[in-house]
Amino acid sequence: MIRIFILEDQEMSRKALKELIVSTGHQEEIEVDSASSFEEGRHYVESNAMYDAFFLDINLDERNPSDESGLEFARLIRSYEKYEFTPVIMVTSVVNLEMAAYRELHCYQYLLKPYVEEDVKKVVKKLLAMRNVKEEKTIVVKKDGINYRIKCNAIVYIQAVPRGVCLYLKKESMKIPYLTIVKLMEQLPQDDFIQVHRMFVVNKKYIENVDFVNRMIKMGGYDELVEVGGTYKQKLKEELRG
Numbered sequence: 001m002i003r004i005f006i007l008e009d010q011e012m013s014r015k016a017l018k019e020l021i022v023s024t025g026h027q028e029e030i031e032v033d034s035a036s037s038f039e040e041g042r043h044y045v046e047s048n049a050m051y052d053a054f055f056l057d058i059n060l061d062e063r064n065p066s067d068e069s070g071l072e073f074a075r076l077i078r079s080y081e082k083y084e085f086t087p088v089i090m091v092t093s094v095v096n097l098e099m100a101a102y103r104e105l106h107c108y109q110y111l112l113k114p115y116v117e118e119d120v121k122k123v124v125k126k127l128l129a130m131r132n133v134k135e136e137k138t139i140v141v142k143k144d145g146i147n148y149r150i151k152c153n154a155i156v157y158i159q160a161v162p163r164g165v166c167l168y169l170k171k172e173s174m175k176i177p178y179l180t181i182v183k184l185m186e187q188l189p190q191d192d193f194i195q196v197h198r199m200f201v202v203n204k205k206y207i208e209n210v211d212f213v214n215r216m217i218k219m220g221g222y223d224e225l226v227e228v229g230g231t232y233k234q235k236l237k238e239e240l241r242g
């Protein structure tokens with residue numbers, strides 16, 4: 001699910017933009033909050049809500065053509081560490097404000113008013129794609145002084161080896177020195193990985209079959225069997241049953 005905030009003073013424009021954003025994805029994928037003024041918007045930003053993107057109308061006072069309250073609001077957003085890199089899409093009918101917003105506030109994109117449905121949906125689809133990438137779980141391990149970011153979905157199983165661990169990935173294996181299974185488990189998503197032996201952790205998604213009598217697991221892509229420790233057998237049964 002992605003959460004978006006709209007700051008737009010004109011009610012009809014605000015509703016139209018919200019409808020376009022929501023209609024781009026499934027109803028359950030996009031949640032939209034909106035405000036019509038700087039102060040109302042501040043209330044949302046200072047709440048416990050966490051937004052994945054902001055659509056900000058630059059001019060929040062149609063009676064004053066030189067108003068740039070939306071830019072000030074963007075500065076407010078950027079003052080929060082949690083929103084330092086959050087996409088900000090500026091909405092404007094005055095193109096000459098665009099470059100200043102890009103340079104100073106690191107804006108993701110801008111939209112011209114009146115809204116063009118295709119342009120709005122293109123931006124939202126990019127945001128959804130970014131969110132999906134962001135949510136892909138990874139771990140960071142160090143080898144030979146270099147940090148490697150490994151996708152958790154690529155890890156089939158893990159084995160403790162002398163002075164480190166070995167990651168068995170979908171296409172290769174990788175020995176990581178000075179890392180323990182205990183420390184690695186702190187990084188791994190608990191819903192996907194389970195320790196089955198004091199020396200083995202497996203990704204449940206890659207389990208092909210389990211021989212509980214001989215206490216062995218066949219993992220997808222590997223001929224070697226993973227041993228199940230006696231004290232871990234019951235927990236593994238419960239996990240697979242659940």
